[in-house]
Amino acid sequence: MSLLTIKNARIVDGSSDAPSDPVDIVIENGRFVAVGANEAPASGAGETIDAAHYIVMPGLIDCHVHVIATTANLGLNAELPSSWVALKSAEIMKSMLMRGFTTVRDLGGADVGLKRASDEGLIDAPRLIICGKALSQTGGHTDYRGPYNNRDVSWYGDRLGTLGRVVDGVDGIRRMAREELKNGADYVKVMADGGVSSPSDPVGYLVFSVDELKAVVEVAKGFGTYVSGHLYDDRAINRALDCGFECIEHGNNMSAATVKRVAKEGVFVVPTNITYDVLAKEGAAFGLPPESVAKIEDVRANGLACLTMLHEAGVTMGYGSDLLGGMHPHQSGEFVLRGRYIPAKDVIRSATLDASKVVRNDEIGAIEAGRFADLIFVDGNPLDDLALLTEQGAHMPLIMKGGVAKKRASAI
Known part of the structure; x- marks a missing residue:
């Protein structure tokens, strides 16, 4: 599988009440292989997607x-x-x-x-x-x-x-x-x-x-x-x-x-x-x-x-x-319903980091090297508005499972 780099990714995974600083996410053979600042390979190595206008979340x-x-x-x-x-x-x-x-x-x-x-x-x-x-x-x-x-x-x-x-x-x-x-x-x-x-x-x-x-x-x-x-x-x-x-x-x-x-x-x-x-x-x-x-x-x-x-x-x-x-x-209505009672960060965590613990699978739930390259782009910050995770994925222009784009808007 060819190399894919996502640049300027601000990650929201429930670990913080604010998006991360922009990082590079490098994907190869269906898994994340590097996540961090200045991780992008040399120019011309595989495809690059700019995530500057989106929030990036684990699947x-x-x-x-x-x-x-x-x-x-x-x-x-x-x-x-x-x-x-x-x-x-x-x-x-x-x-x-x-x-x-x-x-x-x-x-x-x-x-x-x-x-x-x-x-x-x-x-x-x-x-x-x-x-x-x-x-x-x-x-x-x-x-x-x-x-x-x-x-x-x-x-x-x-x-x-x-x-x-x-x-x-x-x-x-x-x-x-x-x-x-x-x-x-x-x-x-x-x-x-x-x-x-x-x-x-x-x-x-x-x-x-x-x-x-x-x-x-x-x-x-x-x-x-x-x-x-x-x-x-x-x-x-x-x-x-x-x-x-x-x-x-x-x-x-x-x-x-x-x-x-x-x-x-x-x-x-x-x-x-x-x-x-x-x-x-x-x-x-x-x-x-x-x-x-x-x-x-x-x-x-x-x-x-x-x-x-x-x-x-x-x-x-x-x-x-x-x-x-x-x-x-x-x-997806559970996001908004829970958000009326507990902080948005923790609602998101229940479907990412904590969910991976519940299902006993440490290969999913986070954007980390070694895990499956499952991720979504969100058009807006769900920490501010959990409804962005509803409406049948209308605010998700990119959905990737195992490094393969299952949904990709033409603008990406």
Whole structure:
């Protein structure tokens, strides 16, 4: 791959409340090889882009997505043909990339085939980090059968459109965790609480037993990875922490005491407040069943209050959207929503430097020598206006993943 130099780059990555002084960024073979003043190679060596009129940021990272969620009715999504879901997922992921998200962590549904398609350039998509299918127990989150449907749950396991597998008992959860890791999962996701989008599990439903939760953590750690938990209720969160969970998804109903525990133990949290905001306004129109719409207010307001507590306690938070179906275009709205409660610098950091920690990948999230050359140009300073990161990438004239321009305005 030819050499590329970006001159006069003022970097915003969440490490400071002001852009950096202008630097040179040198890219070769898909990675940053030099970043700093006077790093540009001799004249005529490769292409040069002048970034003087833009802010340069690392490629954004969304730590909580569902790329196979083509509708908010996840029971219906599981019934759709896998071939159609794969093609629709490619469309969903391309739109994510065009919003500046060069890496996304999928929290249930995406398989190694979609990950491979992205890695090999078969589709224009963000880099994918996957758990495979999330693990749920009978009647829990991702058991979408409802009270009058007793279909054998094994039917759902291999369908691309289903977010999770239903497993019961220590042996069952241990075997299925191993199965997902064998199939290429980067980590394990467990539905350790009730949820909004499923029909029969209220928030605060203490689902898997302690022995089941400990068993899945043992498997994950044995594979050299971790367990992340779908969690809202304070009791459920503490239970999961007692069992060795290392990341909390959502965490809306966390108490102040639990926030202190999370901070002390260095556990990561991925709030996903934009999804409740959108679901409250548009969930029914996008196919969310009435029983799910009724649960939204249980978690919506608490999530925003918890966001402030987490920030004040110094908890490392990842950026998360968790949107479904027609709601995916609101992915970048989490920037503005969080910006009402915490400083813009820290909101940005949650999608860059801190996000790379949450997803356990030190090759992304920063413009540093050795990391993947993922970056975006922004027409304006997002530290002053986080809305510049919204509007479907309208203010991003250049989006680069692995040193390849996925979007490039004619003026650049």
